[in-house]
Amino acid sequence: MTTETHSSEDICRLPLPAREFRMSFTSTPRGARLARRLASHRLDAWGHPYESDLNTTVTLIVGELAANAVTHxxxxxRDFRLFLSVDPAEGLARVEVTDTRDDRMPPGPPSALPEPDADSGRGLCLVAALASRWAVAPRTDGGPGKTVYAEVAV
Structure with missing residues (x-):
């Protein structure tokens, strides 16, 4: 019989597992607010404290994409869905917000900031500025709608 032992240095070097969170929310301002709060709470539980750069950045992105799903x-x-993952091995956090409306696609990358007195139009500018990459894709489960995703380096 062979037993294997690991020093504390070896244990510290083991890769952290990828974490995932999925949930559906009502397409209301309250649902968008709950998605943002639960994403922040989940990141904190995964070891990314509320005040950390990753938590604040991902929470802001979730808030913007959820608000867009509810508004546009x-x-x-029909509900919208949130998928959140953090994969330390890839050094990547990913946010996906899926809605059920495919006739209203977000524009491509924002070319300019909206006018200072405009009531809207800054959400995707913020997402583009904070994310390493973001895009829009058709739903992969065969249902109507689209998924807007953003990736952030961990």
Whole structure:
């Protein structure tokens, strides 16, 4: 019989597992707010404290994408979905927000900031500035709608 022992240095070098969180939310401002709060709470539970750069950045991105799903991607009676993952091995956090409206696609990368007195139009500018990469893709599960995703380096 062979037993294997590890020093404390070896244990510290073991890669951290990828973490994932999925949940559906009502397509309301309250649902968007809850998605943002739960994402921040989940990141804190995964070892990224509330005040950390990763937590604040990802929480802001979740808030913007959830607000857009509620404002522009809402279909009455249908929820939007949030998928959040952090993979330390890849050094990447990923946010996906999926809504059920495919006739209203977000524009490509923002070319300029909106006018200072504009009521809206800054959300995707913030996402583009904070994320390493972001894009829009059709839903992969065959349902109507789209997924807007953003990736942030860990």
């Amino acid at each position: 991607g809402r279909v009455p009676g």
